[in-house]
Amino acid sequence: MSVMSYLGAIGAAQREAMDADERVVIIGEDVEANVYGTTGGGKSRSDKGDFLQMYGKNRIRNTPISEEGIVGAAAGAAMTGLRPIVDLSYSSFLYMAMDQFVNQVAKNRYMFGGQASMPVVFRSAMFYGMNTGAHHSDRPYPMFMNVPGLKIIAPSSPSDAKGLLRAAIDSDDPVLTFEACLLWGTKEEVDDNEFWIPLGVARTVREGTDVTVVAISGSVPEAILAAEDLAAEGVSVEIIDPRTLVPLDRDAIVRSVVKTGRLVVAEPAHRTCGAAAEISAIVAEDAFDALRAPIVRVTAPDMQIPFSPSLESQMYPTRLTIAAAIRRVLDLEPALTSASIIR
């Protein structure tokens, strides 16, 4: 074990996968120069040299800014023997390649009766909460949850980032990973050995008995803070991080709600047809009898993301808005400042 950042954990998973299998290649904009810090060899950007030196230009490939061409080429390469990791940097850039994601990456195996396998990973980071304005702040994973054939992960901790990314790289199906850029710098003890976290298995971040909070991506640390705040008032909060959005660990979520009888879902994506909406529907269908209060979602509003820090800061779930939602499902008195910012 050693202390590793989220970003370092991604680098470690990629390095271990590159070492284990020569068919693994990394393609993307600026990967040769390790601009974002994930194509470096060690725990930090400067440690152990970079991937270009370690693996050479045949396996570390800078691309032009051509997302549609890159994503399609990665699909074709995956269908013919490579296991590409595509670094698309910002999640908003995925839109440029929508046809390839939806019509080729997601459909080819099915349409061709199982002849194709698609072992490819598409990495991107959601630069929300960082005052990057409307074009770089998107959290578009729910759109892709609506496309059968894709698998989707959204790790919230360094260990999960390493283990899930490795499982994604070793999967024979296409996996999109959505990282919250806000989490890149977070650190924790991470196993230095290779390890894999199976896709589709949620993590119980914190056990509790009064209410279940299902939190996604950057909302997980906020939910932990809210739970700590409420613990002081004697409220016992259970936090479930699905980690994988497709396939979703429905059983873990339902089991927790059956235990606690209450559900809050927190995520940074937009409200309509978000992951929180899907999770709420699953619980309403499968655990209705266990519910002792209406489900409450804490999400971004159906609104564009403004630039100014004073405007943007209110857009995503926070410690305060999650705590306010928990109070609401428990029928507790609202804290003084929080009621007005529940969305």
Place this chain on the structure above:
Amino acid sequence: MADLSRDTLLEMQRRMLRIRAFDERASKMVKRGHIPGTVHTSIGQEAQVVGATMALGDGDYMSGNHRSHGHPIGKGSPLGPLMAELVGKATGVCKGKGGSLHLADFAVGSLGESGIVGSSIPIATGAALSSKVLNNGKVALAFFGDGAANQGVLYESMNLAGVWKLPMIFLCENNQYALSTPAHTVTSGVIAERAAGFGMPGIRVENGQDILAVYEAVSAAVDRARAGEGPSLVEVVTYRYNEHSEGLRLKTDYRDADERAAWLSKDPIVMFREYLEGQGFDPAQLDELEADVLAEVDAAVEFTNQSPYPDPSVAFDDLYTDKEVAA
């Protein structure tokens, strides 16, 4: 072309005949309701298809488009599973999940046809990237039409293939119409000349009904790719005889009668038969070849008729390599 064996010449004619006979039968089956949906035939474009596919090696890759039957047939696929796929039978090459628009036969390097115009071009780019990284000597060819020549993804793919010197051929099947729209009314300049902007050769085969001309041009591009010299663009001018899709009835005929007659008068199969006879092939042998191909299509239809429809549960297979997600 003196180096082509007599077997190869005969195989060229056989494959063109297979496409013609297969698609003529498919056209009838659509009109009689035996094939659900529609099909887009390659009738009239056989020389362009087979000249390209026979320039490829058995292990080479290709991706295609909505006009999709000719490509796998030209690459050597057996007809039975292709016909069964058009009808939606369990024995179809894609188990009945793809249909006419999405034929794929990985056994012959056919990585799939695409119903979205231009969408499969980068699939071939990726196959060429695999070949380059794995150093396995394979080349990849992307078939696309004059319509797809105006899709941006073509140019992203040409740039990528060019800058990485990938073993790839961009094969533009210019049949001169994107459905009803004449190519020259929506296309600025000459498609083949666009290659220059990407630092690759651009070859235009004016008479795409001449299979040897197509074969020669594509072979040169394949040789270049295999030698590590990078991609090429080959534009082949050809003509589809049928409507854009079978059963489509438009109020106006967007194609001039004289133009149609001129193209019909240089039918690729008729012309190549004349060439073969000039090369000393026995007309009786060529007749026998045609009869063999018709019998092969009959057998493919019989195979299709004898095949069951897929069990409904099959609709929920093949989304992922594991079954953990299927609802």
